[in-house]
Amino acid sequence: MSLTELADRVGVTIANLSILKTGKARAIRFSTLDALCRELDCQPGDLVEFEAGPPIDPEDDEDE
């Protein structure tokens, strides 16, 4: 399945799918996760994993 086809089926833009893929997303909606798991026939744990590292500072990515 291509990225374009997956984006269409899940109901997100290719740009947002790319943000998810590159790990730049700050959060994922349950509805998006549900749609992704449904379309890819997988579990949430197959899509997200925890990597140990310093805690995320919410002020870090301010684009002022």
Next chain:
Amino acid sequence: MRALGPGSVSSFLKIILDVAQVALSIGLGVVTTLGLAALIFHFDPKIVFQDADFSQADAASARRIIAGGLLIGALYIAGVLVIVGRLRRIFSTLTAGDPFHPDNVRRLRTIGVVLAVLEIIRYPIMLITVWLAPEVMSKSGFGMNLTTWFAVLVVFVLAEVFREGARLRREAELTI
């Protein structure tokens, strides 16, 4: 009343800001020209101080005071023009449907700083005016304007609110 579009509060505010921008630009041009003209050309200071009786030396000093006053007025108008310019840019982000743009935080802080600077430079100017032309100050009065400082406080609080708004906007953008 609608927030955006024709007949909304924002459309009236936009008209007010546009009119203020044009009026202040014209005012700045006129006052600066008059101030420079007062410095360069000779004129009878009795045009301004009608009841005064000037000697030759007094007239020259009165001309300098008038020119200084006009140029300080031009500086003040320039400051207000900066504020109106920033407000118009903030407004354009609102009409574009993105009021919590991160640039608005900086714009609000600039407005706060300009308001504070305009108030701060008023004090030495008043002191100089009392020294040079006490008859002018007796009419306008001398004192600290608490309303301005309160406005400065309000603007800085709003800037912080917008900073948080910009952070939430960024989070919403990166929530897929």
